[in-house]
Amino acid sequence: MNLYWKLFKASIKSQMEYKAAFLMELLVFMILQALDFLLVAAILLKFDTVGGWNLYEVGCLFAVASMVRSLYRVFANDIHNFEKYTANGEFDQLLTRPVSPLTLLIARGVYWNQIGGFLQGALMLGLCLWGLHGQGVAIGPALLYLPVSLFSGTIIVFSLGLATATIGFWTVRINEFLAFTHYGPLNAASYPLHIYPGWLRGILFTLIPVAFITYVPALYLFDKGGAFWYLIVSPLVALLAMGVTWKFWGFGIKHYHSTGS
Amino acid sequence: MIKATDLTKFYHVSEVKQGRFATLRSFVSGKGRKVPAVSDMSFEIPRGGFVGYIGPNGAGKSTTIKMLTGILHPDGGTVEVAGLSPQKQRKEVARKIGVVFGQRTQLWWDLPTRDSFELLAAMYKVGQQEYDKAMEVYGELLGLHEFLDTPVRKLSLGQRMRADLCAALLHDPDVVFLDEPTIGLDVTAKNRIRSFLKDLNEREQKTILLTTHDMDDIEQLCKQIIIINHGQKVYDGTLESLREMYPLPSVLEVEYHGAVEELLLPNGAQFDPSRGVARISFDKRKTKPLELMERMGQCGEVRDIRVQTPKIEDVISEMYERPQVQLV
Secondary structure (H helix, E strand, O other): OHHHHHHHHHHHHHHHOOHHHHHHHHHHHHHHHHHHHHHHHHHHHHHOEEOOEEHHHHHHHHHHHHHHHHHHHHHHHHHHOOHHHHHOOOHHHHOOOOOOHHHHHHHOOOOHHHOHHHHHHHHHHHHHHHHHHHOOOOOHHHHHHHHHHHHHHHHHHHHHHHHHHHHHHHHOOOOOOHHHHHHHHHHHOOOOHHHOOHHHHHHHHOOOOHHHOOHHHHHHHOOOOOOOOHHHHHHHHHHHHHHHHHHHHHHHHOOOOOOOO | OEEEEEEEEEEEEEOOOOOOOHHHHHHHHOOEEEEEEEEEEEEEEOOOOEEEEEOOOOOOHHHHHHHHOOOOOOOEEEEEEOOEOOOOOHHHHHHHEEEEEOOEOOOOOOOEHHHHHHHHHHHOOOOHHHHHHHHHHHHHHHOOHHHOOOEHHHOOHHHHHHHHHHHHHOOOOOEEEEEOOOOOOOHHHHHHHHHHHHHHHHHHOOEEEEEOOOHHHHHHHOOEEEEEEOOEEEEEEOHHHHHHHOOOOEEEEEEEEEEEOHHHOOOOOEEEOOOOEEEEEEOOOOOOHHHHHHHHHOOEEEEEEEEEOOOHHHHHHHHHHOOOOOOO
């Protein structure tokens, strides 16, 4: 833990070497996120509901997905950008240390420039919950459940990222896969999942379980026919996903083939 | 200290596709072939050994080092470093070895050099006392004090390499792996690194394995050399015995002053009248240089004598060119 703290401080210090770039990235990221939101808001204002969910309810899904994505990038950006480790053979060095490579990867940096999505998501969530409150919906349970949702959501996204990174031990390149395992699923999870065709829903509930980030608990919290135990299923699925991915990662490392020097 | 037995590693070369989702498609197709990078490599390095691991580019040097350090898992054979398996006991082995990749720094690029040392000390759980001592000794020997507060990205290549060496030694490893530690350095920087390594090996009895393309590294440092070509070991022994096995001719040059009795010169000697120099190649084991000199001395008034022994470069390139001669 002491080591993690030291590495964490070092990463902040490194990033602060480029203050202007840091602030710039943060700003750009927030603007991009805000544009995303405006787009969705425009669509929702036109159609009123998506699959029977109103603007505020969908907004909550969207906001939590955005926060979770951002948390993942803040704490595990090097997992997301794992291609640079496999493609340039940078992973070599991590394997010569008496610490697990995963710890080193996560300790590589806390990327504050990725926090924009979280802030923007939090703001949006606040507005949507306020709106729901105005419609007479009890938002207390949703607020109480938020930390759990952020936790299981981040773990699920992290597991998907780690699994994708693991694939990189064989394929070297992974950025193409991220469309299927990160960007696509997270966008999908920003809307009520029953609007999608059955086969896609099947995938989003099993292989790429982003359904459990918000949609499943929201079914109960927003009284869409969900049961109380839905709230417990999400963190359990997250832990299961983490466990499976962890094993997969350990298996994959043995197949890391480095690069010529 | 290091023991490799029948070490084998294949590379899977997959068919590269073009166009959209190229990676995905070539991954799914699974087409490709297996190419041996290292095959049936066996050797042993005793404690305090200083081994030069040499071979042409792509011969399998780095692949071997990566298997010895636990980065790669061999497809066949076993490795033992300090009595442990780098694959099964990776973390324990990591504590006992220091690794320097000449082409890639292990230091934190944007931080002052000192910060990297402190982070590594924390990572290897080096105590404050040991850390201070290591910094004092190596800092002095490698002359690090002048740039401890400079960010790594601003160091010269020579400084960076010295810092990297220190970083690899902080946790007092028994074995040190150096992959091309002198690459790209100027002569002064190279000499500095070499004398440091020699000292490290002699004084602290550290076992060192280094790969290099610089034959001066080999000649000045290594007690044992292992030569690898096409993934196979082609030589394992001392430099002297390698020279004996590949007896390239030595060359004797005699410079005369005044007239020369060309007819008295030994067979095979070539005389260049314009420079007054006679030149002859000879095999040291058959002909004693002194006898040859005496004979040539009788042909005229000698101004200067030069003997050139074959360079290790020449010996090794001779070896690559005649791979049919199996030495091991």
